[in-house]
Amino acid sequence: MGRERLRAGGFRLTRQRAAVLAAIEGSEEHLGVREVLATARRNGRRIGLTTVYRTLELLVHLQLIRKVHLRDGCQRYVSARAGHGHHLICSRCDRVVEFSDCRLGAFIQSVAERTQFTIEDHWLELFGRCKGCRNSRGRRPSGFEEKDIPPGRAGF
Amino acid sequence: MGRERLRAGGFRLTRQRAAVLAAIEGSEEHLGVREVLATARRNGRRIGLTTVYRTLELLVHLQLIRKVHLRDGCQRYVSARAGHGHHLICSRCDRVVEFSDCRLGAFIQSVAERTQFTIEDHWLELFGRCKGCRNSRGRRPSGFEEKDIPPGRAGF
DNA sequence: CTACTTGCAAACACTTTGCAGTTGC
DNA sequence: GCAACTGCAAAGTGTTTGCAAGTAG
Numbered sequence: 001m002g003r004e005r006l007r008a009g010g011f012r013l014t015r016q017r018a019a020v021l022a023a024i025e026g027s028e029e030h031l032g033v034r035e036v037l038a039t040a041r042r043n044g045r046r047i048g049l050t051t052v053y054r055t056l057e058l059l060v061h062l063q064l065i066r067k068v069h070l071r072d073g074c075q076r077y078v079s080a081r082a083g084h085g086h087h088l089i090c091s092r093c094d095r096v097v098e099f100s101d102c103r104l105g106a107f108i109q110s111v112a113e114r115t116q117f118t119i120e121d122h123w124l125e126l127f128g129r130c131k132g133c134r135n136s137r138g139r140r141p142s143g144f145e146e147k148d149i150p151p152g153r154a155g156f
Numbered sequence: 157m158g159r160e161r162l163r164a165g166g167f168r169l170t171r172q173r174a175a176v177l178a179a180i181e182g183s184e185e186h187l188g189v190r191e192v193l194a195t196a197r198r199n200g201r202r203i204g205l206t207t208v209y210r211t212l213e214l215l216v217h218l219q220l221i222r223k224v225h226l227r228d229g230c231q232r233y234v235s236a237r238a239g240h241g242h243h244l245i246c247s248r249c250d251r252v253v254e255f256s257d258c259r260l261g262a263f264i265q266s267v268a269e270r271t272q273f274t275i276e277d278h279w280l281e282l283f284g285r286c287k288g289c290r291n292s293r294g295r296r297p298s299g300f301e302e303k304d305i306p307p308g309r310a311g312f
Numbered sequence: 313c314t315a316c317t318t319g320c321a322a323a324c325a326c327t328t329t330g331c332a333g334t335t336g337c
Numbered sequence: 338g339c340a341a342c343t344g345c346a347a348a349g350t351g352t353t354t355g356c357a358a359g360t361a362g
Binding site: 012015033049 | 351352353354360361362
Binding site: 069088090091097099101102103104107108111112114115116117118119120121122123124125126127128129130131134 | 225244246247253255258259260263264267268270271272273274275276277278279280281282283284285286287290
């Protein structure tokens with residue numbers, strides 16, 4: 001399915017590109033750049049990091065995959081096949097669930113009128129705890145909210 | 157206003173922290189780390205990059221400022237005073253308008269039921285063209301969508 | 313065959329850390 | 338005065354670029 005889209009864009013179908021796409025489509029989870037590289041190599045492909053970067057960029061452009069931003073800004077990738085593309089991300093285990101029915105249309109229109117913007121796209125991510133992590137302690141934090149602040153002192 | 161919050165957390169009010177906060181609160185736009193540094197220095201403060209990083213992290217923690225993630229993942233900062241914090245971002249000039257009335261409550265609840273997640277937070281950003289940029293050509297792209305793809309060739 | 317693609321090495325950009333000197337309270 | 342804070346330099350991390358060699362079509 002990606003193959004046609006590549007060809008249609010005038011791009012060549014190389015083993016490396018196929019491997020990157022396969023890695024992402026074959027994963028339940030979102031993958032980071034290093035993980036894509038590792039997966040592709042585990043599948044027996046000879047491929048370099050540079051190519052992974054370039055290929056991911058291309059595949060996003062062709063809308064075969066999609067970026068997921070975690071809260072700390074790190075970029076990961078998932079297959080775009082699963083629909084219109086919003087994400088629900090577990091703040092503990094980082095599991096990603098994709099959903100599509102955001103029903104934001106009316107709201108977006110009202111913002112457009114108020115702000116005089118022409119709105120082209122939107123991006124919605126929900127954060128929470130998945131069933132398995134709901135009762136786990138700990139926040140898998142971006143850094144320091146873990147630390148308690150002793151009375152009158154900084155803890156930072 | 158930030159001063160009390162700093163003190164309340166047990167943190168010291170230094171010139172540098174005041175300068176970072178002033179830079180962000182004094183700006184209509186969101187600022188990147190370098191820009192915060194430049195602004196603070198322009199205002200006559202002696203301050204280093206390291207301190208800017210540390211201070212931004214602290215101010216986010218104290219909820220005096222907020223991160224904005226642009227699509228390319230770069231992190232910028234705005235004052236948190238402007239409300240609940242969703243952003244409408246001009247895809248050409250990067251102007252940011254903040255809005256708060258996202259009315260996502262019912263939708264979020266339905267996702268929570270369906271997915272068995274406990275949803276703690278959400279993050280919505282809208283992208284479009286502001287009034288001034290609406291008729292401008294060009295996309296201010298993340299890289300390469302600017303390039304036209306000549307028939308049958310890659311352009312990439 | 314030829315232009316597109318790859319992958320290494322090196323450059324680059326961004327962020328964090330160690331630590332001696334400085335400063336708010 | 339003392340712990341908190343700063344800022345430099347250096348290390349660490351993630352991403353991009355130049356370019357010679359490889360390969361899809």
